[in-house]
Amino acid sequence: MDDGNPARDAWTAAAELLRTEGLLSDSQIAFVRMAHPLAAVDEIFMIAVGSDFVKTWIEEHVATAMTARLSDILGREIRLMISVDPSVNETPAPSASSAPVTPSSPVRVAGGETASLLTTPAAPVHQPPVTSPTLESPQSPIPPVVSAPVATSAPASTGTTAMAESLVQKKLSPIDTLVEHNPTLTGSISTISTTAAIATDVANPSSRSIAARLNPRYTFSNFVIGDSNRFATATALAVAESPGTTYNPLFLYSESGMGKTHLMHAIGNYALNLYPHIKVRYISAEEFTNDFINSLRDGRQAEFKDQFRTVDILLIDDIQFIGGRDTTVEEFFHTFNALTNANKQIVITSDVAPNLLNGFEERMVSRFISGVTASIDRPSLETSVAILEKKASVDGIQVPREVHEYIAANMTTNIREMEGALRRVTAFADLSKQPVDLTLSEMVLKDLISNPDDIEITASLIMSQTANYFEITIDDLTAADRSRTIVTARQIAMYLCREMTDLSLPRIGNIFGRRDHTTVMHAYRKIDKQMAERQTTYNQVSELTSRIKQAAASQQSHSEQPE
Numbered sequence: 001m002d003d004g005n006p007a008r009d010a011w012t013a014a015a016e017l018l019r020t021e022g023l024l025s026d027s028q029i030a031f032v033r034m035a036h037p038l039a040a041v042d043e044i045f046m047i048a049v050g051s052d053f054v055k056t057w058i059e060e061h062v063a064t065a066m067t068a069r070l071s072d073i074l075g076r077e078i079r080l081m082i083s084v085d086p087s088v089n090e091t092p093a094p095s096a097s098s099a100p101v102t103p104s105s106p107v108r109v110a111g112g113e114t115a116s117l118l119t120t121p122a123a124p125v126h127q128p129p130v131t132s133p134t135l136e137s138p139q140s141p142i143p144p145v146v147s148a149p150v151a152t153s154a155p156a157s158t159g160t161t162a163m164a165e166s167l168v169q170k171k172l173s174p175i176d177t178l179v180e181h182n183p184t185l186t187g188s189i190s191t192i193s194t195t196a197a198i199a200t201d202v203a204n205p206s207s208r209s210i211a212a213r214l215n216p217r218y219t220f221s222n223f224v225i226g227d228s229n230r231f232a233t234a235t236a237l238a239v240a241e242s243p244g245t246t247y248n249p250l251f252l253y254s255e256s257g258m259g260k261t262h263l264m265h266a267i268g269n270y271a272l273n274l275y276p277h278i279k280v281r282y283i284s285a286e287e288f289t290n291d292f293i294n295s296l297r298d299g300r301q302a303e304f305k306d307q308f309r310t311v312d313i314l315l316i317d318d319i320q321f322i323g324g325r326d327t328t329v330e331e332f333f334h335t336f337n338a339l340t341n342a343n344k345q346i347v348i349t350s351d352v353a354p355n356l357l358n359g360f361e362e363r364m365v366s367r368f369i370s371g372v373t374a375s376i377d378r379p380s381l382e383t384s385v386a387i388l389e390k391k392a393s394v395d396g397i398q399v400p401r402e403v404h405e406y407i408a409a410n411m412t413t414n415i416r417e418m419e420g421a422l423r424r425v426t427a428f429a430d431l432s433k434q435p436v437d438l439t440l441s442e443m444v445l446k447d448l449i450s451n452p453d454d455i456e457i458t459a460s461l462i463m464s465q466t467a468n469y470f471e472i473t474i475d476d477l478t479a480a481d482r483s484r485t486i487v488t489a490r491q492i493a494m495y496l497c498r499e500m501t502d503l504s505l506p507r508i509g510n511i512f513g514r515r516d517h518t519t520v521m522h523a524y525r526k527i528d529k530q531m532a533e534r535q536t537t538y539n540q541v542s543e544l545t546s547r548i549k550q551a552a553a554s555q556q557s558h559s560e561q562p563e
Contacts (some may be wrong), residue, residue, distance in 0.1 A: 329359065
C-alpha cells in the first residue's frame with residue numbers, strides 16, 4: 001500500500017492466501033514476488049516480470065491458482081496478462097510479506113472456502129515521490145494508522161487483520177479498507193487513493209488540467225472498454241499509475257475518431273489526481289511544430305526546450321503530422337531522448353503504426369517501438385451501443401436502445417461519427433418536441449446513412465458548398481471579416497470539417513486562414529450547442545450536410561465514368 005496501487009495489494013493478498021492454504025511453497029512465493037503488478041482493468045490483470053524464464057515459470061506453476069484467488073478478491077473473473085520487461089529487475093517488487101507477519105482469524109472468501117490470512121503491521125502511507133526539480137516539496141507523511149475499536153461480540157483481532165478481512169470479504173480496494181477502519185484519515189488518504197482519483201477526475205476538473213492543456217471531461221471512468229481497445233486501455237492505465245517505468249514510450253495508434261485522444265487526456269487527468277505535484281503537458285504535433293518555429297523566429301529556443309524537457313509526462317497527439325519536417329523531427333528526437341534519459345513518461349498517438357510512419361528516420365521509429373505499441377480497432381456493435389448509451393447518460397438524455405442499435409449498425413466509420421449522429425437525432429427531437437424513437441431517427445439520419453461510406457469528403461468541398469449556401473466567397477471564410485453572416489458560415493464550415501473529415505483541430509484552423517485550434521474548438525462547441533437550441537442552425541447544418549454528401553457522390557460518380 002506504499003503508493004496506492006490496488007493491483008499490487010490484490011496480488012500480495014492473493015499470494016498470502018495461497019501460502020497459508022499450503023498451495024504455494026516458500027520457493028514458489030519467491031517467484032511470485034518477482035512480478036510487478038501494474039493494473040487491473042475489467043477482466044485483465046497485468047503484471048510485468050524481468051525475464052522470459054520467470055514468465056514461463058509463473059504461467060506453468062502458479063498462474064491458475066493466482067488467477068482464481070485474484071478473481072475472489074476483486075469480485076470478478078479475471079485473466080492474467082504477463083509482459084516481459086528486463087528493467088523491472090532493477091527495482092525489486094515491494095512485498096507486504098517482507099515485514100513480520102502475524103496470523104489472523106479465519107477469513108471467508110468468495111466460494112465459501114475458509115483460509116487463515118497472514119497480515120503485516122500497518123505501515124505509514126507516503127506521498128508519491130517528486131522527481132521534477134520544478135515541483136513543490138512533498139507533503140508530510142500521513143500519520144500511522146490507528147485501529148478502530150473492535151466490538152465486544154466480535155473475535156479479538158488487530159486493526160490490520162480487520163482491514164485484510166474487509167479486502168477479501170467486501171471486495172474493497174486496500175485504500176478503501178484503510179479509510180473504512182480509520183475515518184479520520186479520509187482526507188489524507190484521498191490524495192493518493194486510486195479510487196479517489198477516478199472519482200475526482202470527473203467531479204473536480206482543476207486548473208491544473210487546464211494548465212496542462214487537458215480536457216477534464218476525458219477520463220478513464222467515462223471511457224467505454226471493449227475488445228477493440230482493451231489492451232490500449234490497460235496499458236494507458238498502467239502508465240498513468242506508474243509513469244516513466246514499464247511502458248515508456250506508450251505509442252497508441254488507430255484510425256481517426258476511435259478514442260486515442262480520449263485515452264491520452266485520461267492518462268494526464270488520472271496522473272494529476274493520483275500525484276498532485278506531477279507536471280503534465282499535452283500538445284498536438286502541429287502545435288509542437290508551430291511553437292518550435294515561433295521559438296526560432298523569436299530567439300526563444302532555450303525557453304522552448306525547457307517547456308517540454310522539464311515535464312514528467314509529455315502527451316503528444318497525431319505525431320504523423322511532423323513527418324518530413326526534418327528540423328522539427330530533429331528537435332523532437334532530442335526532446336524524446338532528454339525525457340527518456342530522465343525516466344520521464346512519453347505518450348504518443350498516430351493514425352498508423354510506427355513502422356508505417358512517413359518522414360521519420362529509422363532511429364526515431366526504433367525509439368517509438370522501444371516501449372509498448374497498442375492499436376485501437378473499430379468497435380464491435382455491442383461496444384458501439386455501449387458508447388452511445390454512455391454518451392446519452394452523460395448528457396442526461398433518455399434514448400431507446402433500438403435507436404442506439406440503429407445508429408451503431410449504420411454509422412460504422414468511427415466513434416465521432418456515431419456520437420454526431422446521436423446529437424443530431426436528440427437535437428431534432430428537442431426542437432420539434434417529439435420523443436426520440438426509431439422512426440424519428442431513420443428520418444433525421446436518412447441523408448447520412450443512405451450514402452456509401454467510401455465517398456471522399458474534403459475541406460475544400462465543405463467550404464465550397466458552405467460559401468454557395470450562404471452566398472459568399474471562399475475567401476470570405478478564410479478572411480478576418482467579422483460580419484454576422486460570414487462568422488456564422490465560417491463556424492458552420494469548421495463544425496462540418498470536424499464532423500465529416502479526419503482533419504485535426506490545428507489543421508482545420510490552418511485551412512481557415514491560419515486560425516488557432518482553440519478558435520475551431522469554440523466554433524464546434526457553439527454550433528453543436530445551437531443545433532439543440534435553434535431550429536435555424538439545425539436546418540442550416542442538416543441541409544448543408546445533404547448538399548455536401550450529394551456533391552461528393554456526384555464527383556465520385558463523374559470520376560468513375562470511362563473517358
